Amino acid sequence: MSQAVPPTEPKPVKPGESWETYKRLLAYVKPFWLAFSLAVVGNIIYAAASTGMAAAMEYVIAAIENPTEQNRILLTALIIGMFTFRGIGTFLSQYFISYVGRQVINSLRTDVFNRLMTLPSRYFDENAAGRLVSKLTFNVEQVAEATTNAVTITLREGLTIVGLLSFMLYTNWKLTLIFLAVGPLIGAVVSYASKRFRKISQRIQGSMGDITHVASESITGYRVVRTFGGVEYEQQRFQKVNDRNLKQSLKMASTQAISVPVIQTLVAVAIAALVWTMLSPEIRGEMSTGQLVAFITAATTMAKPIRQVTSVHAQIQKGVAAAYDVFETIDEAPEQDPGTFAPERVEGNIEFDDMSFRYRDQLDNVLEGISVDIPAGQSVALVGRSGSGKSTLVSLLPRFYEYTGGDIRIDGHSLKDFSLKALRSQIALVTQNVVLFNDSIAANIAYGALRDCSREEIREAAAKAHALEFIDRMPEGLDTMIGDNGVMLSGGQRQRLAIARALLKDAPILILDEATSALDTESERHIQKALETVIQGRTTLVIAHRLSTIESADRILVMDNGRIVESGRHEELLAKKGAYAQLHQMQFSEHS
Template identity: 35%
Template sequence: MKQPSPSSPSISKSPFRGWRPFWRLIRATKPSKLALTIALTLSLSSTVVSLVVPLVTKNVVDSFSLSSIGLPQIMLLVAAFLAQAATAAISTYMLARVGQQVVAGLRERLWRKLLALPVSYYDNHQTGETVSRMTNDTGVVKGLITEHMTSFVTGTISIIGSVAILIALDWRMTLVMLTAVPLLMLFMVPLGRKMHLVSKSMQDETAKFSGVLSQVLSEIRLVKASNAEDREFEGGMKGIRAMFRLGLQEGRVQALIGPLISLILMLMLVLIIGYGGFRVSSGALSAGDLVAFILYLFQIIMPASQIAMFFTQMQKSVGATERITETLAGPEEDVLAGAEASRADLPLVADNIRFAYEGSAEPVLDGISFSIPPGKVTALVGPSGGGKTTLFSMLERYYKPTSGAIRLGDTPIEAYSLSSWRSMIGYVQQESTLMTGSIRDNIAYGTDREVFDEEIRQAAGMAYAAPFIEQFAEGYATEVGERGVKLSGGQRQRVGIARALLRNPAILMLDEATSSLDSESEHYIQEALRNLMKGRTTIVIAHRLSTVVDADQLLFIEKGRITGRGTHEELLQSHALYRKFAEQQLQAAQPAGSVQP
C-alpha cells in the first residue's frame, strides 16, 4: 500500500501530529531543567505583577482623590514596574540560553550522525541538502525557542490569569468577551494547516537550492572553463523563483493572521465598552471595573497575537523536525564493532562477489572471484565502467556485497571493526583530495596519535614532496586552499602519498596516481610510489598498461566480470582484448616507467 507523502492531503488535515516528534527531539537534547524552572518561575512572577496593576488602577479610579495618592502608593507602583521589568529580562535570557543549548545539542547530534552515515547515504542525498539540515532546519527550531517560546509562556500565563480575574470581576462580561474565541479558531485552524504545508515546501526548496549552490560553487572552475555561467544562473533562478512564490504564499498567510486577530479583538473591545458602559450606567459595574476590563483586554490582545506567531513558527519547526528526524534515523556505521584487524600477511580473497547500487537492477559486479597474495602487486585493468572503482569501494567497506564475501585469509572482512580495517588501508586516488588547512595538517590527516615534525618531514621526503614544500616561505605551515587549489596536481599527489606513508598501511590501494600528470611530476611520483609499495600488499587500478607491466598479477575486468588473469606476458598470449589494449598503448609511446615494488 502506498504511503502518503509528507505533503499529501491526509497529513495536511492533521499537522499537529508532528508536534510529538518535535518535543521528543527537544527532550533528547536534555535541556537544563534548572534553567527552565527558573525562567518559568520568573515569567510567572512577572506576569503576576502585570496582572496586579489593573486591580490597583481599578481601586484608584473607584476612589480617586489627590489625597488618596501618596508616596507609598507611588513607590509601590514603581517597585512593581521595576520588578516586572527585571524578572521579564532574566526570564527571557534564561529561555534564550536554553534555546541555544537545545540547538547546539541538535547540531551536535546531527554532526555526529552525518560523520557516521555510510557512503551510500551520500550517494542518494545532495551535499547542499544535507548542509541545509544542519543550518537552516536547526535555525528554524532555534527561532522558535529563543524568539517565540518566551512570548508563548508569558502570554499563556497572562491570558489565563486575566481571564480568571475577569471572571471574578464580572462573569457575564467575561462570557461576552470569550464569544470571540470560537470565531478566532474558525480562521486560525485552516490558516495553521496552510502554513504547515507552505513552510514544509519552503524548507524543501531551500534544501534543493542549497544543493545547487554547493555543487556549482565547489566546481566554479569547471563552470567558468565551460562558459556555463548563463546555464547555471538559470538553474539557480529556478530555485530562487520557487522560493519567491512560496515566500509570497507564506507572506499571504502571515498577512491574514495578524489583521484577523486584531479585527476580532477590536470587536471584543467595542463589545466590552458598549456592554460595560450599559452595566456601569445601571450600577451593576463600577467605572473602575470597566477600566480594569479594558486594561486586562489589552493584556490578552498582545499575548494572543504573540501566541498566534508562536503557532505559526511551530508549524515551520514541525516541518524542520521531520527532516532532522529523518536524517537522525538513518543507519550508521559502527566503526568499533568487531575484532581488531592486525594481520596483513594473509591473502585477500573475493568469493563470487555480486553488487548493484540501490535502486538499480543492473549489477556493477557480477560474480567476481580472485585471490590477492600478501606483499605482492595486483593490477586491475580493463575498459572504463567495468567495476574497478566499485571494487575498491567494497574493499574499503563503503558498500556491502549483494552476495558473496570478501575475506582476509579465512575471515570475512566484516568481522573486523571498521576503524581497525580502514587503518590497515592506504588509498591514493587519481587526484588526491586535500582538506582546507596547512600542508602539515594534510599529511597528518586521519592519524589518531600525536605526530612529530620529524615524522612529517620523513614522510614528505620519501614522497618527494619535501623539495617543493621547503621552497614555500611558510614551509609545512603553507595553506593549501579549498580542496588544495593552491598546489599543482603533482604537488597534491605527493602530499597524498606522504599522508599514506605516514599511516604506514599494510594494504595499499592506488587508483592510477600518475595518469594525468606531466612527465616531471610523474617521475617524482613513480619514485614516491616505489617507496610506498615496498613490502605492502598493493592493488592498482591501471589506466595505462605501461605502469603495471611488471605487476605480479593482472586482473582484466569488463562489464563486472573478470575475463582474464595472469602476468602481462600471460595475458598477451591468452586474452585478445588485453592484447589489443597493449598494442594500442605500449606501441603508441615509450613506457613511462613501470610501477613495481
C-alpha cells in the first residue's frame, strides 16, 4: 500500500480484432436465438410502423382536403392502429433483447470466474485483485451495453432507416439520390468517432481497474492506513486515479457531443437541398401534395434514427473494448495438469532430488540443489532467515508453482505425474495469512471438499484445535457468522479455525507455514499439544520463526539463500555450533 498504482493501459483493439471480438460475443447469443429472433421481429414491426406513419401523411393530407365521415373514421383508426402496432414492436424488441443481453452477461461472468479459478498462481501475482474484480464487474457490465441497448437501437433504427429509404425510393428515386449524396460525409464522421470511442473506452476500463484496486487496498487495510497516518496519502492516490477516469469519461462525452450535432447538421443540409430541389417541376414530376408531404416527412423522420444509430457507436465500441479485455482473461492458459496418477491416499514419503526453482522472467534460482528424503510420518522443520526460501519450498509441493530443475517425488512418483486435484487432496495447509470466508464457523472448518462432513466430525476437529473453548461461547456456536475474512475473531481464533480445517481434512501430508505465529503464549501451548497429536502418522513440514516451537521435530533443515545448509535434530545442530546454533543463540539472547 505504500506505492502508487501505475496506470494500466489495456492493449489497443485493432479494427480487425474489433470485428473478431464482436463475432465471438455474438456466439454467446446463439443459445438464445429464439428470444433474439423475437427481438428482431419486434424491431421489424417498429420500423414498419415508423415507415407507415410517414407514408400515412399522404392519406392525412387527402383526408384534410376531403373531410368526409368515412375519411375521419379511417384516419382515426389509422393513428390508433399505427401507435398500437409500434407499441407491440417496442415491447418485443426491448424485453427480448434485454433478456438475451443479461443471459450473455451471466454466461460471460461465469466463464471469466471459472477461468480465474483455474489460472496459475503467477497470474494472481502479476494482476492486482482489485483490477480482476473490476474486470468481472465493470468490464462485463460494459459488454451489456453492446449486447442490449446498442443492438436494440442499431436494429430498430437501422431497419427504420431502410424502411423510410425504401418508401422514398418508391415515391421519387431522383429526390432520394439527392438526399443520399451526403451519405459518405456521414460515414466519414462515424468512422472517425468510432476509432476515438474505442481508444477512450479502453482507457476508461483501465482507470476503473485502478479505482477498484486503490479502493479495495485502502478499505481492506484501513487499520494500517489510519495508524500510520496514511489517510491523506490514500485520498490523494484515489483522487489521482479518479481524476484520470473523469478525464477519459469527459473525452468520451465530448466526442459524442460533437459527432451527433455534426451528423444532424449534415442530415439537415441534405433535407434543405431536398426541399430546394423538389420545388423544381422537372424533379417533382407528377407528385401530389400529399405524396410531397409524405416524402418530406420520411426524410425528416430519418434524422432521429440516423442520429441514434451514429451515437450508439460509443456504446458498441465500449462493449467491444470491454469484451476484448474479458476474452483476454478467458483465453489465459489454465494451470498445466497433464498428470493422470490419482491414488486414493499416499503414504507420504517425500523426496527432493537436486530440485531447483526460479520465478518466471528471473535469471537467478530462488532454490538451488535441494536434495532431501523425508520418510512417511516424519516431522521436518524448516528454519532460516527471512527470504531464505522456506515458504517457496513448501509452495512447490501442492504445485502452486512448477519447479524448474530436478524433481520432487511422493511415494516414488514425480509430482508432475499426479493430477492436480489428486495431489492437492493429499495435502493440508495452514499458513500465517489465514483465509476465512464470510460464512458460519462450521462452513469455514468444513470448507470445499469437506462440506459433507458430519457435525460430530467438525466438532471433533475444532476440539483438537482447541477452538471449541471460544466457539461454544459464541451466540450461535458453530453456526455463528464470522464476517469478511473472520473479522469478528481474534488472530489466535482465526488461526485455530484454519488448523481445525486442516485437521478435518485428515491428509497424509501437512504443511504448517508459521501456523502458530498469531497465537498468544497460552493458546500456543494448547496448539503445540494438539499438533503433537496431529502429526502422528503424517508427514509434516513445519515452517517456524520461533525455534522453541520446533525443538521436538524429527529433523530440522536450516536454509540459507535457497539452499539447505544444515540438517539434523535440535540437539545435534546445537552441538555443531553452526548456522542453527547461531539462530538459536540470537533468539535466546532476544528473549533473555
